[in-house]
Amino acid sequence: MNQKNITWHEGKVQKADRQHLNGHKSALLWFTGLSGSGKSTISVEVERKLHELGHHTYRLDGDNIRHGLNGDLAFSEEDRTENIRRIGEVSKLFVDAGIITLAAFISPYKKDRAFARSLLPDGEFIEIYIQASIETCASRDPKGLYKKVKKGELKNFSGIDSPYEIPQSPEIVIDTENQRIDESVLQIVNYLKNKGFI
C-alpha cells in the first residue's frame, strides 16, 4: 500500500451537516451471528421500521455483497477478513453520508469486528449479536446449507468446521430462540431512541 503521495481533501459539507439535514444521527448497526441465526430476517425488519419512521437507511448483507463488490472472495480466514475489512470501510462511508447503516455478516472473527469498530467514533458502531445455537440454526436451515455440510458437499462452514467467535461485550444481544421478530425489532429501535440517534 502506498499512501505517500496522497493528500486528504476536505469538503465543505460535513457529516454533522448531513445528519442535521436528515434530522437524525447516523450509526452502524453490525449484526453478527451464525448462518441461520436471523441476521438477514431481523435487519430487514429493522430497516423497514426505521424507514417507516422516516429515517434514512441502507442495508449491506453478506449474500448480496458477495454477488458484487466482494464476488472475488471465498470463505478462507484471509478472505473473510478481507470481506469484513471492505464492508467496514464501505459502512464508514455510509455513516459519513448520514445514513443509518445495517451490516449483516457472520463476521466470525473478533479481530475483524474490532477493526470495523475502530473505523467509527465511539458509540457509532453498535454490535448486535444474533444468538441461536448451531442446532437451532441447522434445524432452520433456510438455504439448505447445513444439509450440504452434512452430506460433505460444503466445507469451512462457520460454527461447524470453521470458527465462530462469540462477541464478549456486544451493545445488544438478541436471543432468537426466545424472542419474536417484532420484539427484537423493538429492542433495536428502542436502543437507537434511548441513545439519541433517532
Ligand SMILES: Nc1ncnc2c1ncn2[C@@H]1O[C@H](COP(=O)(O)OS(=O)(=O)O)[C@@H](OP(=O)(O)O)[C@H]1O
Ligand atoms: N463456508 C461457509 N460458511 C458460512 N457461510 C457460507 C459458507 N458458504 C456459503 N455461505 C453463505 O455465505 C453467507 C455468509 O457470508 P458472509 O459474508 O456473511 O460471511 S463472513 O462474514 O465473511 O464469514 C451465508 O449467509 P447467512 O446464512 O446469511 O449467514 C451463507 O449463505
Ligand SMILES: Nc1ncnc2c1ncn2[C@@H]1O[C@H](COP(=O)(O)OP(=O)(O)O)[C@@H](O)[C@H]1O
Ligand atoms: N425469532 C426469530 N428471529 C429471527 N429469525 C427467526 C426466528 N424464528 C425463526 N426464524 C427463522 O430463522 C431463519 C433465519 O434465517 P436468516 O435470517 O437468513 O439468517 P442469517 O441471515 O443469520 O443466515 C429464517 O427462516 C427466519 O424466519
